Amino acid sequence: MTPTPEERLAVALARLILDPAAPPARHIAVGAASPIPAAACWLVKRAGHPVRLSLLHREEANPFTEGTCELFDLTAQGRIDLFFLGGGQIDGTANINLLGTGEWPTAGTKFGGVRFPGSFGSAFMYMMTPRTILFREEHSPRVLVPRVDWISAPGVSPPDVFRRGTAQALLTGRCVFRFDPARARFALDQVHPGETVASVRAATGFDFDVPDTVAETPAPTDEELALLRGPVAAEMRATYPGFCARVWGAA
Amino acid sequence: MFIPLDDLAARIQDGALVALPPDNSLTPSALARALVRRGVRGLRLVGVPVSGYATDLLIGAGCVAELDTSAVTLGEAGAAPRFLAALAAGEIVLRDATCPAMHTRLQAAEKGVPFIPMRGVLGSDLLAHRPDWTVIDNPFSPTKDPILLLPALAPDVGIFHAVMADDEGNVWVGRRRELATLAHASKRVLVTAERRFAGNLLADETLAPGVISGTYVEAVALAPRGTWPIGLLDEYPADAAHLLAYARAARTREGFAAYLAEHVASPVAAAAE
Numbered sequence: 001m002t003p004t005p006e007e008r009l010a011v012a013l014a015r016l017i018l019d020p021a022a023p024p025a026r027h028i029a030v031g032a033a034s035p036i037p038a039a040a041c042w043l044v045k046r047a048g049h050p051v052r053l054s055l056l057h058r059e060e061a062n063p064f065t066e067g068t069c070e071l072f073d074l075t076a077q078g079r080i081d082l083f084f085l086g087g088g089q090i091d092g093t094a095n096i097n098l099l100g101t102g103e104w105p106t107a108g109t110k111f112g113g114v115r116f117p118g119s120f121g122s123a124f125m126y127m128m129t130p131r132t133i134l135f136r137e138e139h140s141p142r143v144l145v146p147r148v149d150w151i152s153a154p155g156v157s158p159p160d161v162f163r164r165g166t167a168q169a170l171l172t173g174r175c176v177f178r179f180d181p182a183r184a185r186f187a188l189d190q191v192h193p194g195e196t197v198a199s200v201r202a203a204t205g206f207d208f209d210v211p212d213t214v215a216e217t218p219a220p221t222d223e224e225l226a227l228l229r230g231p232v233a234a235e236m237r238a239t240y241p242g243f244c245a246r247v248w249g250a251a
Numbered sequence: 252m253f254i255p256l257d258d259l260a261a262r263i264q265d266g267a268l269v270a271l272p273p274d275n276s277l278t279p280s281a282l283a284r285a286l287v288r289r290g291v292r293g294l295r296l297v298g299v300p301v302s303g304y305a306t307d308l309l310i311g312a313g314c315v316a317e318l319d320t321s322a323v324t325l326g327e328a329g330a331a332p333r334f335l336a337a338l339a340a341g342e343i344v345l346r347d348a349t350c351p352a353m354h355t356r357l358q359a360a361e362k363g364v365p366f367i368p369m370r371g372v373l374g375s376d377l378l379a380h381r382p383d384w385t386v387i388d389n390p391f392s393p394t395k396d397p398i399l400l401l402p403a404l405a406p407d408v409g410i411f412h413a414v415m416a417d418d419e420g421n422v423w424v425g426r427r428r429e430l431a432t433l434a435h436a437s438k439r440v441l442v443t444a445e446r447r448f449a450g451n452l453l454a455d456e457t458l459a460p461g462v463i464s465g466t467y468v469e470a471v472a473l474a475p476r477g478t479w480p481i482g483l484l485d486e487y488p489a490d491a492a493h494l495l496a497y498a499r500a501a502r503t504r505e506g507f508a509a510y511l512a513e514h515v516a517s518p519v520a521a522a523a524e
Contacts, residue, residue, distance in 0.1 A: 032275070032301075032322075032324075032326070033324070033326060033327070056275070057275050059482070059484065059485065060485070062426060064426065065426045065428070066426075066428045067354075067426070067427055067428035067429030067430070067431070067432065068275075068276070068300065068350070068354070068427075068429045069300075069351070069354035069355075069358070069428075069429050069432065070428075072350065072351035072354060072355075075351075076351070076369075076370055098322070099347060099376070099377075104380060105338075105345075105347070115335055115338055115339075117322040117323055117324040117330065117331075118301065118320065118321050118322030118323060118324075118347060119321055119322065119347060119348075119349050119375070119377060120301065120321055120322045120349070120350055121300075121321070121349055121350035121351055122349065123349035123352075123371055123372045123375040123377055124349050124350070124351045124352070124369070124370065124371035124372060125371075126371075127370070127371040127372075127373075127374075128370055128371050150376045151374065151375055151376045152349075152375060152376070152377070153374075153375055154374035154375060157373065157374050158374075160394075160395045160396070160397065161373050161374065161397060162370055162396065162398070238488075240327070241327070241491060242327040242491065243327070
């Protein structure tokens with residue numbers, strides 16, 4: 001079976017979720033507009049790993065019976081182990097920008113900037129969740145910048161600021177970076193098929209470390225692809241109809 | 252308790268601070284269309300906790316002066332085009348927030364306290380652009396522990412759609428309890444409902460936990476398919492094709508005007524509601 005790019009990314013995310021070196025992810029939450037992270041979570045669950053999934057936008061059997069504020073209350077108490085965030089811009093210290101570029105985004109686009117949708121829960125979730133996996137499919141110098149124009153949520157905080165965790169890793173369409181919060185710096189971990197250290201370097205606006213050996217991101221197995229196309233697709237169709245039709249065709 | 256939809260819209264004054272849920276909750280799309288027809292001006296909208304189709308529609312129709320929200324998006328249909336255009340033209344004032352801050356500020360109003368602390372946010376540029384938010388040192392901590400303080404938020408009017416409403420003004424929203432917080436925090440609550448429930452919703456032990464008490468509700472208008480083109484819980488799905496068509500049309504002022512003429516202003520569309 002030949003994996004689609006989305007399936008490769010979902011499988012790479014699933015492996016980051018299951019990373020034995022990271023604290024266990026017993027309860028994972030998935031926010032708005034995150035079909036690939038949602039697919040990765042369902043893949044982990046349908047592969048038989050004991051994990052509780054709370055998908056904010058799921059209609060059927062949504063676990064939040066106290067409203068959408070319950071996700072944030074759970075996270076505030078430390079009951080959510082892992083969350084996913086992206087960014088219109090992400091920089092080398094793992095700051096994320098969901099606000100926009102150019103003049104302060106409230107000034108609008110007339111100054112040559114681009115307005116992104118807004119920060120959603122990032123300013124809170126990034127700091128209150130023990131593990132965050134950063135995910136952005138587009139890997140280009142305009143997204144991965146030396147310094148974000150505006151910080152929706154900071155990658156690292158001073159020692160006296162209460163914070164449970166930060167980025168574990170950053171997955172893009174080209175590679176996997178690991179994040180070292182002590183040094184506030186990314187290191188290249190895996191490159192996807194067709195990519196090299198040089199091609200990643202050329203597409204990345206921030207500086208990062210490169211270890212002696214950089215592995216190729218392992219391809220999805222036939223078992224993983226069968227799970228994605230069967231039970232995972234079935235779980236996701238109601239919430240992400242457009243995504244599922246594009247990746248897996250009509251139901 | 253039950254009044255016509257356009258009468259419900261008439262109860263929302265120009266310049267009111269109006270809070271509403273986004274497209275994954277019980278968004279009051281039919282009421283937003285009625286507000287456009289009524290020609291309301293200067294609304295200060297609050298996204299609970301983000302904003303979607305109804306907000307973009309009201310902005311495009313010139314009904315909005317200010318927006319306090321954590322994001323504006325049409326979901327799978329993409330960016331909110333009239334929001335972006337109004338922002339670029341300087342036609343609206345935007346106050347950027349983060350989702351839990353919206354809920355937490357409403358919870359403070361619900362409890363009748365003037366402010367409330369919340370974790371996170373320190374180090375975000377949101378803070379520098381919110382003169383109404385402040386940071387204090389936790390007075391109960393033996394060590395330095397800076398924490399954000401948020402002012403309570405009591406909207407002039409809370410608006411949302413409900414699945415059922417009874418003659419006592421009790422409305423059923425199921426598990427969307429963020430709407431209960433919104434109702435408790437708002438000075439006035441105006442609700443559209445999919446259908447009338449014959450009897451008292453609070454008399455049924457199974458239904459009661461999903462009910463917002465009529466204590467909080469000023470008036471209800473029946474609006475079948477009232478969230479359309481947004482979906483309504485397990486009642487009907489979102490009209491994805493319509494949302495895509497809206498996102499396309501609303502890219503230009505002309506396209507948006509044509510959309511309003513076809514789907515908002517015409518007597519046929521109004522009568523269907």
